[in-house]
Every structure is written in structure tokens, then in C-alpha cells.
Amino acid sequence: MTIWSPFALDTDKMEPSAAAFMLNFRVADLDTLLAALRAEGCNVLDSTESSDFGKFGWVIDPDGNKVELWSHRVGNSWLRPNNSFKPNPLRGSVQFRR
Secondary structure (H helix, E strand, O other), X not given: OOOOOOOXXXXXXXXXXOOOOOEEEEOOOHHHHHHHHHHOOOEEXXXXXXXXXXXXXXXXXXXXXXXXXXXXEEOOEEOOOOOOOOOXXXXXXXXXXX
């Protein structure tokens, strides 16, 4: 599924990137992925955000673009593809080279 979600021209949602866009990737385990990206030396933003839509975190790619990472939440539990799923922090994500 692809979703196109435009923002107002004066939004600060893309900061600290100067780009007029932001990619969003759904990930199985946001916290584990962010920790793995930090351990690899990636530029991971310190803040995360939780809402009814799930939990969000951000990383800056080598070109300076902000990339949003999202774990979907249903009710009181984080949605997993199936009950036997064992999270791989890099599954379904983009890997950035330094």
C-alpha cells in the first residue's frame, strides 16, 4: 500500500531536513530498529511520538533527508504480522550507508 500525504507549505514536520518530502516506512519493532540504527552510527533523532496511529521515530539519511519509521498499534498491543513473528530490527527498513 502506498499513501500520499501532503503537508502545508509552511510545515515544520520535515525539519531538520530541507527536503519538501519525507518517506515513511512501517517497521515491526520501532524501538529495536532505532537502537540498531544508533549502534551502526546512523543519525537517529532522539524524539519518538506515540499516538492512536502507532509509534513514530525518525532517522536522517546520508543526503540529509528525514525518514519516518512507524510501528502500527491496534488497541493496547503493537501489531505484528503473525504470532510467530520474531522481530528483525532491519526487516522492512531502509539501510543507510555511512
